[in-house]
Amino acid sequence: MARSVTPRRKLINTTVAWAIGLLIFFPILWTILTSFKSEAEAIAAPPIFLGFDWTLENYRIVMERSDYGRFLWNSIIIAGLSTVLGCIIAVPAAWSMAFVPSKRTKDILLWMLSTKMLPAVGVLYPIYLIFIELGLLDSRAGLVVVLMLINLPIIVWMLYTYFKEIPGEILEAARMDGATLRQELIYVLTPMAVPGIASTLLLNFILAWNEAFWTLNLTAVNAAPLTAFIASYSSPEGLFFAKLSAASTMAIAPILILGWFSQKQLVRGLTFGAVK
Amino acid sequence: MATKASRSAARIMMAPAVILLLGWMLVPLIMTLWFSFRVYLPLRGGDQGWAGFDNYTRFVSSSSFWPAVQTTLIIVLGVLAITVIFGILIALLLDQPIWGQGVVRILVIAPFFVMPTVSALVWKNMFMDPVNGLFAHLWRFFGAEPVSWLSDASMGSIIMIVSWQWLPFATLILLTAVQSLDSEQLEAAEMDGAPWLKRFWFIVLPHLSRAITIVILIQTIFLLAIFAEIFVTTGGAFGTRTLSYLIFQRVLESQNVGLGSAGGVYAIILANIIAIFLMRIVGKNLD
Numbered sequence: 001m002a003r004s005v006t007p008r009r010k011l012i013n014t015t016v017a018w019a020i021g022l023l024i025f026f027p028i029l030w031t032i033l034t035s036f037k038s039e040a041e042a043i044a045a046p047p048i049f050l051g052f053d054w055t056l057e058n059y060r061i062v063m064e065r066s067d068y069g070r071f072l073w074n075s076i077i078i079a080g081l082s083t084v085l086g087c088i089i090a091v092p093a094a095w096s097m098a099f100v101p102s103k104r105t106k107d108i109l110l111w112m113l114s115t116k117m118l119p120a121v122g123v124l125y126p127i128y129l130i131f132i133e134l135g136l137l138d139s140r141a142g143l144v145v146v147l148m149l150i151n152l153p154i155i156v157w158m159l160y161t162y163f164k165e166i167p168g169e170i171l172e173a174a175r176m177d178g179a180t181l182r183q184e185l186i187y188v189l190t191p192m193a194v195p196g197i198a199s200t201l202l203l204n205f206i207l208a209w210n211e212a213f214w215t216l217n218l219t220a221v222n223a224a225p226l227t228a229f230i231a232s233y234s235s236p237e238g239l240f241f242a243k244l245s246a247a248s249t250m251a252i253a254p255i256l257i258l259g260w261f262s263q264k265q266l267v268r269g270l271t272f273g274a275v276k
Numbered sequence: 277m278a279t280k281a282s283r284s285a286a287r288i289m290m291a292p293a294v295i296l297l298l299g300w301m302l303v304p305l306i307m308t309l310w311f312s313f314r315v316y317l318p319l320r321g322g323d324q325g326w327a328g329f330d331n332y333t334r335f336v337s338s339s340s341f342w343p344a345v346q347t348t349l350i351i352v353l354g355v356l357a358i359t360v361i362f363g364i365l366i367a368l369l370l371d372q373p374i375w376g377q378g379v380v381r382i383l384v385i386a387p388f389f390v391m392p393t394v395s396a397l398v399w400k401n402m403f404m405d406p407v408n409g410l411f412a413h414l415w416r417f418f419g420a421e422p423v424s425w426l427s428d429a430s431m432g433s434i435i436m437i438v439s440w441q442w443l444p445f446a447t448l449i450l451l452t453a454v455q456s457l458d459s460e461q462l463e464a465a466e467m468d469g470a471p472w473l474k475r476f477w478f479i480v481l482p483h484l485s486r487a488i489t490i491v492i493l494i495q496t497i498f499l500l501a502i503f504a505e506i507f508v509t510t511g512g513a514f515g516t517r518t519l520s521y522l523i524f525q526r527v528l529e530s531q532n533v534g535l536g537s538a539g540g541v542y543a544i545i546l547a548n549i550i551a552i553f554l555m556r557i558v559g560k561n562l563d
Contacts (some may be wrong), residue, residue: 117551
């Protein structure tokens, strides 16, 4: 509904919008700035905004002290594998629902969505018990499976809405020309579906990266990803603002950058196609 | 268009996803139901037989139940009110022609990508710390006594942190909805001399109603389950123990699985009631 307005009005709107945007972004900006200060400057009163001695010392200390690399690697493995695995399982399902719909397709889609609504805390102990029985507690494999399962409904839904937009006639034409189901899938559908699949991978990687219920409750040392790494700073002895900021910046930077690329897909992925 | 062969192929392709989700839903659900009827204390004698509905009545009659319900409601309603109201205002503003719109959009959306443990810790220490936090500096600058936010204003602080995380979500969805509004209708109303508030109330708000409903439903489901924000800030102290946090404590901290499972069943029922409304809206959109 964008309309033309007077330059004066546009100037006012711009000022207010930028003020609000910066206010909302400020905690992130402040964290990034603090990560380059010394501990003394980080708690200086009055606070120093830019006029401090920029240093990378905090990053060096955090990486040395806490084995940051292992947490980062766990996050990448867990978020990455759970997303890829989810896509491998979801692509055929979404494909068949989009192109060979039956009377029950809608019910199946809605039922899948409903599994996403199951409160995690309600099934915490059973999962905990199953993990102990199978020796999966504090293992990356266990978390990959759990995160894959909690995001599977969203992956199926996103892919379904993307596949729905591919015209069915093209597939029919391919079938007329004698393409087998496998050929149809590999040579016709896949090239057209790649952008949708990429967006789905991206958004779900972000969701898995930030997941903080199962990653906190099912890991201890070996499989702990960055969410748990940061949570370990909540103890009072970890209260060093500059180091906390450096650790936080490292945990959120990769995802902030990926997130900015995915903002268009966000609405589709999180409202299940109900808002366009 | 679909042949018999492609139908059975479709079924096979759907099978892995359906079977996995079915297992993921049913196995833990049945186990939780089972435990909820047992006296089950893993560290104090294990499974000690049937409890009937004892766990259910005990969970509800415990002195921490109603405060937890109240806390949950205040957090959910507080965050919903803040995110929806400010979400609408910011969406309307971002829809106007402004310079640097793309950058402002990115700034507003950013908090959504911050992992919950980071945002909780950053707010807790760097902003709300009563000695070195930025708010404490600000308060002292204006000659006021710094507030120890997370103990003296714990609920307000948690609502603030969670709202900051969810405002981008509400804004983004409402902005998408605002952009699909037909501007001719608004211009016609403007020419007829309808004041700004009336145009907003009779044209913009009805157009947004569906998006607002979806924001409320989806956020409610996620807000009922917030965990990390409480886990790293107050640990459930200072009156911030929500229903999910209470269940978490019963199951993992006091290791009373029977009691916690009964609480879990309540939580599942509650979430399902809300989910039904969401499904209706999403389902309508599928046809």
